[in-house]
Amino acid sequence: MMNKPTLLLTRGAELNQADQQFFERFYQIRIVSLAEIIQLPLSEKALRELEDxxxxxxxxxxxxxxxxxxxxKQSKIAVIGKKTAAKVQEAGFSVAFISPIETKExxxxxxxxxxxxxxxxxYAKSxxxxxxxxxxxxxxxxVYAQITYENCLPKEAKQALKDVTQDSGIQAVYLTSPSAWRRxxxxYEGEISDLQLLAIGPTTQRAIKEDGFHAMLKSQLA
Structure with a gap:
């Protein structure tokens, strides 16, 4: 039997479980996180806006x-998708609205x-x-829009990506945001045009296209 191609997942390790289960039908999996989340304390102003x-x-x-x-606890909560809804429920809150498609638009x-x-x-954002x-x-x-966390490139990401590339090579990459793509x-030190690029949704797909590359949507694999 022919070996499966290798796919790189780029989220933080704790966020990759569902994606890994999905993609393992088609690929061998490697993980290099391109995002480190740093939570920021809410200012007094932000706390007042949250209350209001x-x-x-x-x-x-x-x-x-x-x-x-x-x-x-009486706050109504709107989320972009089921994974975010699950996180809200984990915190003991109910979800009033889930977007039918996982895009901001x-x-x-x-x-x-x-x-x-x-x-x-x-609106909490990075x-x-x-x-x-x-x-x-x-x-x-x-709308009270507040930066409540920072999304940063981990210090070890560049070396980790180089190690994975040299160790086993990758044939495909799954990208879950425009920032993940840009990072x-x-x-990446290899030839990107040789890779199969997979995007979580149309926003990330557009960001990849703007740089001159083509990406398939994850939903097209199902």
């Missing part, structure tokens, strides 16, 4: 636990359609996030 918000918006599971330990549009009345929202969510929601709602692109 009817809704909490999470487009990533990364800030969920650190934010919810300060949140009101779909989340904002579908939430606005379901909840058209003006309200207040607390220093790398764009301003799409607050720009769209601010048209009728009051991989900047530190």
């Amino acid at each position: 918000s009817e809704w909490l918006f999470f487009t990533s599971q990364a800030p969920v636990l650190s934010v919810l330990k300060h949140a009101n 779909a989340m904002v549009v579908s939430w606005q359609q379901k909840y058209p009345q003006p309200t207040t929202l607390f 220093q790398l996030a764009d301003t799409y969510v607050e720009q769209q929601l601010n048209k009728k709602d009051t 991989f692109y900047s530190i």
Whole structure:
């Protein structure tokens, strides 16, 4: 039987379990984390805004636990996907809204359609996030956007990627955000055009395309 090609997963090790189970049908798996999450303390201003918000918006599971330990149990919570919903439930909160598609665009549009009345929202994000969510929601709602965590490249990532490449080689890479793609692109020493690039969704796929490469969506493998 022909050996399976090797796929690199780029999330933090603790976030790769579901992806690894999915991809092992098609690939051998290697992991090099391109993201280190550093939680930031909430300022007094952020705590007041959190208290004043009817809704909490999470487009990533990364800030969920650190934010919810300060949140009101009566807060309504909107999340981008099932994994983020599970993290909310782990913290003892219920989820009022899950985006039907795991993109910011779909989340904002579908939430606005379901909840058209003006309200207040607390949006927790990283220093790398764009301003799409607050720009769209601010048209009728009051949005408190706060950087509650930093998404950084681990110090050992470049050497770890080099070691994996030299040890066994990789034929494919799974990328879960534009920042993960940019980091991989900047530190990978091999020929990227020789790799199969897989993207979690259309936002990451577009970021890869902007740099002149093609990526297949994960959903196309199912």
